[in-house]
Amino acid sequence: MKVAVWLIVLAWFVLVIVPIIVLFAFSFFTTEQFRTVYTPTTTTWVELFSSGRWEVTLRTLRIAMTVTLIELAVGFPFALWLAKGRVGKVGRAVCLAMLTIPFFLDVSSRTIVWRAILGQSGLVNTVLMGLGLTDAPLDWLLYSEVAVLFGMVVTLFPPMVMPIYLAISLIDDTLLEASNDLGASPWQTLSRVIIPLSLPGVMAGIVFSLGPALAAWVEPGMLGGGFVNLISNSIESAYSALRYPVVAALSAFVILLLLLMLGAMYLIARRFGDPASSFRVLRG
Amino acid sequence: MLEVEDVVHRYGMVTALSHVSLSAGRGEFLTILGSSGSGKTTMLRVISGLEMPTSVKVLRIGGADVANLPAAKRNCTTVFQNYALFPHMSVVENVAYGLRIRKMNAADALREARRALAMVQLEAKADRRISQLSGGEKQRVALARAVVTQPAILLLDEPLGALDEKLRQDMQIELMELQRSLGMTFVYITHSQEEALTMSDRVVLMSHGRIVQSGGPLDLFDRPESRFAAEFMGYENILPARLIGREGTAGIVEFPGGARTRGVVTVEGLKAGDAVCVALRAERIAPATEGATDALKAEVTNRVYRGKYIDIALATDAGPLRLRSWHGSHVESEDIRRIGWNTNDAVIFAAE
Numbered sequence: 140m141k142v143a144v145w146l147i148v149l150a151w152f153v154l155v156i157v158p159i160i161v162l163f164a165f166s167f168f169t170t171e172q173f174r175t176v177y178t179p180t181t182t183t184w185v186e187l188f189s190s191g192r193w194e195v196t197l198r199t200l201r202i203a204m205t206v207t208l209i210e211l212a213v214g215f216p217f218a219l220w221l222a223k224g225r226v227g228k229v230g231r232a233v234c235l236a237m238l239t240i241p242f243f244l245d246v247s248s249r250t251i252v253w254r255a256i257l258g259q260s261g262l263v264n265t266v267l268m269g270l271g272l273t274d275a276p277l278d279w280l281l282y283s284e285v286a287v288l289f290g291m292v293v294t295l296f297p298p299m300v301m302p303i304y305l306a307i308s309l310i311d312d313t314l315l316e317a318s319n320d321l322g323a324s325p326w327q328t329l330s331r332v333i334i335p336l337s338l339p340g341v342m343a344g345i346v347f348s349l350g351p352a353l354a355a356w357v358e359p360g361m362l363g364g365g366f367v368n369l370i371s372n373s374i375e376s377a378y379s380a381l382r383y384p385v386v387a388a389l390s391a392f393v394i395l396l397l398l399l400m401l402g403a404m405y406l407i408a409r410r411f412g413d414p415a416s417s418f419r420v421l422r423g
Numbered sequence: 424m425l426e427v428e429d430v431v432h433r434y435g436m437v438t439a440l441s442h443v444s445l446s447a448g449r450g451e452f453l454t455i456l457g458s459s460g461s462g463k464t465t466m467l468r469v470i471s472g473l474e475m476p477t478s479v480k481v482l483r484i485g486g487a488d489v490a491n492l493p494a495a496k497r498n499c500t501t502v503f504q505n506y507a508l509f510p511h512m513s514v515v516e517n518v519a520y521g522l523r524i525r526k527m528n529a530a531d532a533l534r535e536a537r538r539a540l541a542m543v544q545l546e547a548k549a550d551r552r553i554s555q556l557s558g559g560e561k562q563r564v565a566l567a568r569a570v571v572t573q574p575a576i577l578l579l580d581e582p583l584g585a586l587d588e589k590l591r592q593d594m595q596i597e598l599m600e601l602q603r604s605l606g607m608t609f610v611y612i613t614h615s616q617e618e619a620l621t622m623s624d625r626v627v628l629m630s631h632g633r634i635v636q637s638g639g640p641l642d643l644f645d646r647p648e649s650r651f652a653a654e655f656m657g658y659e660n661i662l663p664a665r666l667i668g669r670e671g672t673a674g675i676v677e678f679p680g681g682a683r684t685r686g687v688v689t690v691e692g693l694k695a696g697d698a699v700c701v702a703l704r705a706e707r708i709a710p711a712t713e714g715a716t717d718a719l720k721a722e723v724t725n726r727v728y729r730g731k732y733i734d735i736a737l738a739t740d741a742g743p744l745r746l747r748s749w750h751g752s753h754v755e756s757e758d759i760r761r762i763g764w765n766t767n768d769a770v771i772f773a774a775e
Contacts, residue, residue: 317507321521
C-alpha cells in the first residue's frame, strides 16, 4: 500500500513537477541571436511586465473567467437536471453520449466550422438578413471577443458538466428526500445539501474549464482573427521566434495565475460549506 | 392524529396499495407489518408525502388535510432505513437541520439539537463526523433529527433493520421508552413479527397492497383470521379440516382422517360444513395423559435438536404435526403416544 503511494508520488514528481521546475528555471535565462544564454537573470520577467503584455494578461484573465462563469451558470443546472431531474434512462444516455462525442474530434476542426456559420456571409447572417431583421451583416459575430468567448464556451462545456454531473449523481436520493421530509424547500435543499455535496465536482469543473481557457490557443486564433490576442498567442509568437525563455516565463506566469485563481476559488467555496468535508461524500 | 382512507397507488401496471385505510390515535404506537413487496413502505411514503398516491379519499395528519401538500409542509418526519444523514455536516448540525430550515437562529437550534442528542445518549458525540459513528449511533442521530422539530407523527421505516440482534433488542426498548416519554404518535414499519409484537399498541398486517388483519399484538399472535396471517405470525401447524358444529366462538372440526377436535373460530360467518383450517403453535402442543379428552393418537417420526428446544415431528390422526419441547423437559426422551392441547390454542378460520 505504502509502496504504491510512493510510486505514484514519484511518477507525479517526475512527470509533472520536474518539467514545471525546468520551465521555471528556463524563464531566468535570455536569448541572444537565437541562442539561449544560460546565465541567471530576471531580464525576461522584467521585459514581460514592461512590454505591454499586461494588457494581454488582463484580457486573458477576463476572458478565461467569463468563460468559466458562463460554463458554471449553464453547466450546473444542466448537470443537476441530468443527474436528478426527470430524465429517462435513454435521455440520460443520449445526453452523456452527446457530451462525450466532441472529445473524438480535434478542437481545431470543431472550431473552424464556426467560421462558416458566424462569418459575414455565414449561416447566421444570411438567415438574419433573409428574415429582414438586419440590413447589413453583423460584423461582431466573427473575429471578435464575442466569437472567441462563444467558441470557448462551446468547447469547454463537457469538461465543466461531466465532473459536476458525476458529483451530483453520487448524492444519495434519500438525502434529498430526508431534506424535503425535514421541511426544506427545493431551494433550501439545493443550497444546503446539493451544492455543498457537489463542491468537489464544481471545483474539478472549474479547473478543467479555467486551465484550458487560460491556455486557449485555437479559439482566439481561429475566431479572433488576430484581433483577440491572448497569452497563448504571445507564447506561440515567442516560440516561433525561438525565444524559449520568454515562452517559459509566459507559461510559468499562466501556471501562477491558475494557482492564484484556484486559491481564490477555494476561499470562495469555503463560504458555501467546508470543501474538505464535502469530499466525504465520496467516501460515503 | 392520523387518518388515511381508501388509498390506491399504482406504479405503472403494478398496484402497490389497493384501497387501504388506517388510522392512529395520539400517542399510539402503530406498526405496519408485512414482507417485502407488501406495500408497507409505499404506505409510509404516501403518509410522509414523498410519494403522491394515485388516489386517496382522506389523508389527515393532526386533523389537517395534507392530501395535496408536499412532504416539506406535512407535520411528520421520517426515520429512514439507511438513516440518510448528511455526510457533510457534523452530528449536531444534522440534528439541527430541521430547526435551521425553520429559520430558528443558530444558537437556539444548536442548543435544541444538543438536548435532542442527550435524549438518545449521544451528546458526547455531538461534534463528531457522521462517518465516525457506528450503525447504532447513526440510528440514534436519525431519531434525534426526526423528533427535534416535534412533529405530530414520527414515521419509522424499518429503522432497526441494519442493526445486529443484540443492538436491535436494546433499541426496541429504547424506542418504546422514547415514544412514551414524548407522547408522540409512531408509525413503525417492519417485517419482523417479533418487533411488531414487542413494541406496538396496534399492528396492521399487510400483504400484496392490502390490509390482511389489524388489531392488538395479542389478537394477531393468538387469533389469526386467515392462513396468511397464521403463517406470518409463525404458526407451525396449519391443518385442513371441516367445521361440523359451532357455538359462539367455539367450534368443532373433523379432520380428513375422522378425528375431531375443538377450537376457537376467529372469523364471522363460518357455518357447519365449511372447509376450514386449524392452526396450532408447536409449543402449545403437549403429550396427553392416558384417557384425556380430545387427545389424539400420535407417533414420533423425527426429532430435531435446535439448541434451546427440540422439534418433534409426529404422525397423528389429524395429519403430520410438529411439537416443540423446551430443552431439558421430560418429553425429550420419552415416547409420545397421545397428544393434546388447550382448546383456546387451536384457531379455526376459513380455508382459502
